[in-house]
Amino acid sequence: MALVKYIDEAQASPRVLAVYQDIKQTRQVESINNFWRALANDPDTLERTWRSLKAIMAPDGALDPLVKELIYVAVSITNGCDYCTVSHLAAARKAGLTAQMRNELISVVGMANETNRLSRGYLVDIDPALLQAASSIGEE
Amino acid sequence: MALVKYIDEAQASPRVLAVYQDIKQTRQVESINNFWRALANDPDTLERTWRSLKAIMAPDGALDPLVKELIYVAVSITNGCDYCTVSHLAAARKAGLTAQMRNELISVVGMANETNRLSRGYLVDIDPALLQAASSIGEE
Amino acid sequence: MALVKYIDEAQASPRVLAVYQDIKQTRQVESINNFWRALANDPDTLERTWRSLKAIMAPDGALDPLVKELIYVAVSITNGCDYCTVSHLAAARKAGLTAQMRNELISVVGMANETNRLSRGYLVDIDPALLQAASSIGEE
Amino acid sequence: MALVKYIDEAQASPRVLAVYQDIKQTRQVESINNFWRALANDPDTLERTWRSLKAIMAPDGALDPLVKELIYVAVSITNGCDYCTVSHLAAARKAGLTAQMRNELISVVGMANETNRLSRGYLVDIDPALLQAASSIGEE
C-alpha cells in the first residue's frame, strides 16, 4: 500500500535509469527493489540516497560488509522498520549470515534495548574511566 | 545524579559480591562500573542482567565479540542512551575498535536511521523476493 | 484489526455525536474517520483529544495549517505510525500539499533522523552561541 | 564531553577546510559549529553530510527554509536530540521564527506524539478514503 507508484525501468527517466543501472551493477542484481522504485518519484532523493548508501556500505572500509549489514538490521529492528529489517537481512544473508549469527544479532539487539532502559531508569552517571576510554579510540 | 546510591564492594551483600567477582573475572577488570553498582540496589535484576549479558556477549558465539559491541553501540545511539554508547564504545575499544571502524559504525547508524524513515514515509511494501530471502536464512 | 468496535453515528451517544458533529462542521467533511470512531469507545478521551487537536490545529495561529500538518507527518513518520502518516498526509493534501513538497518533507525527516544519530554518536556538545540564539527567540 | 576532538580551522586538512569554507559561505556565518567540527574527524562523513544537508535545506525548494527547520526541530524533539533541537531552533530563528511559532510547533509535536500512541493503542485501521487521498498527492 505504498503511497507512490513504483517506477519500473521501462518508465524511468534517464536520470533514474542511471541510478538503477548503478544499483544493478554494484550489487550484481537483476532487479530493483521497491525501496528504490518508490524513491524514484523523487529523483534528487533517489540519487543522494543511493550515492550515500553506496559509499557507506562499500566493501573497502574498515568494517566488513556483513558487519555493516548487521548494524543496519540492529537499527531497523530497534526502530520497528520491517521493510528495512527484511531487506538488510536479505543482504546480510548474501554476505554470509547464518541462522546462528542472526539469532545472536537479535539477542544482542534485545539485550541492548533492555539495558538502555535500565540505565535510563536509574539515571546512571557515566564513569569517568569509560568516558576516557571511549574518548581515546584511535589514540594508541 | 543517579537515582540510587552506588553500592561499592565494601558494602555489598554476599549475593551482590558474587556477581561483582564474576564480572571482574569474566572481563578481567579491577573495578565495577556505575551501571552494575546501581543495579545492585535490586539484586534480582543485577543477577539476571549480568547472567544474560554474560551469555549473550560470550566470546564463543558465531559473532565476534567486537561485532557484538558494535551492534550494542548502534542500538544505544539510536535510542539516545549516552551511558550505553560510552560504555560499549569503551568495551569495543578493548576488543580492537579503531577510529576508522568507529567512524564507519556511526555513519551506518546514521544512514539506517535515515532510510528507515524514507521507507516509512512512502509506506514501501516488502518485496516478496526479499521476504523469501530473509525467511530462508540458514536453509542452504 | 482494531481492538475496539468502531462507533458509527447511528450508534453514538449524544455526547459522542456532539463531537462527531463538531468534527464534521469544523473540517467540512461528510464522514468520521476510524481514529475518532475508535476513540468514541472512551468518550472522555474522544472529547479531550478532539478539543485539543481542534485548538492546536486551528487556522488562526502563527503557523499555517499546512505547515502544522507537515510537522504532524514528520513526527508520525519518525515514530512509525502509519495511520497518522496517512491521515495527516491526506489532511495536508487538502491544505495544498504538492508531490514536490511531500518529497522534500520526507527528505528532511530522513536527514534529521540521520544527523540526530551522528550528533548522539559523537556526543557533540551544544555550542554556547547556538544555545544563546535558541534561548532568545522572540526577544528581538 | 564529545568523544572526539573538535577540529578547528587552523588544524583542518585542505579537504575539511573546503567543507568549512562552503558552510561559512552558504550560511553566511563566521564560525563552524561543534557538529561539523566533530564530524571532521571523519572527512567522508563530513563531506557527505554537508553535501546532503546543503541540498535538502536549499532555499530554492517547494518548502520554505523556515518550514524545513521546523520539520527538523519536530523530529529532533521527538527523538530527544537536544543538540539538534537547539541548533535547528537557532537556524529557524534566523529564518524568522517567532516565539508564538515556536510555541505552536512544540504543541503540534506534543499532540502528534500523543495521537500516534492513541492510534497504536487501539490498532486503528487506515481508512480506505484516507489512503486513497494520501496516495493521490500530486495527481490533480
Place this chain on the structure above:
Amino acid sequence: MALVKYIDEAQASPRVLAVYQDIKQTRQVESINNFWRALANDPDTLERTWRSLKAIMAPDGALDPLVKELIYVAVSITNGCDYCTVSHLAAARKAGLTAQMRNELISVVGMANETNRLSRGYLVDIDPALLQAASSIGEE
C-alpha cells in the same frame, strides 16, 4: 539550560496564575515545578496540558493514581525523558511507591523493551486467539 525563562508566580498573568493555583490546590503543593513554569510562556498550552493531565490523572478513575504514575514513568524511561522520569517517580513516591516497587517497575520496562525487539526481529505474527482476547476486553 531551558530555552525559555521560567515564569514565577509573581510575574504570572492572571490566566497563568489561575492554572498555578489550581495545580497547587489539586496537588496540595506549595510551589510550581519547572515544567509548568516553562509552559507558562505559552498560556494556551499551559492551560490545555494542565486540564488534560488533571483529568487523566484524576483519583476517581478505574486505575489507582499510583498505577497511573507507574505507567507514566514506564513511558518516560522508554522515551529517555529524564525530566519526566524524575518528576513522575517523585509523584509516585508521594502516592506510595516503595523501592521494591520501583525496582520491579524498571525491570518490567527493561524486559518489555527487550521482547518488543525480539518480536520485531523475527516479525512474529499476532496469534488469532490473542487478537480475539485483546479485542473482547470488557465484553464479559
Place this chain on the structure above:
Amino acid sequence: MALVKYIDEAQASPRVLAVYQDIKQTRQVESINNFWRALANDPDTLERTWRSLKAIMAPDGALDPLVKELIYVAVSITNGCDYCTVSHLAAARKAGLTAQMRNELISVVGMANETNRLSRGYLVDIDPALLQAASSIGEE
C-alpha cells in the same frame, strides 16, 4: 510473515519442550503463542527470555500482576510493537483488565508521550526538589 518457522510441540527438541511445558504450567494455558514458537529457533534465547520473563512477571512481587501487564502494554504502545500490545492486553484481560481500565491506560500513555516532548522541546531543567524526592524512594 514471520522470518522463521514456528516450532510446534510435536517438533520440539527436549530442551525446547521443557520450556514449553513450563510456560503451559506456569500460565495454565493449553497452547504456546507464536512468540515462543518463533524464539524456539534459538533455544538459548528461548530459555533465557522465558526464565527472565517468568521471574519478572511472577505474582509474588511488590507490584500486582495486572499492574505489570499494564506497564508492559504502555511500553509496547510507545514502541509501536503491535504483537506485544495485543499479547499483553490479552494477558491483562485475564488478570482482570476492564474496558475502562484499558481506556485510562491508553490515555495515560498518550499523555506521557505528549508531555515527554513538551519537556524536551523547552529543555526543562530537573527541579532539585523533584530529584531529591525521586532519589530518596524507600528511605522513609
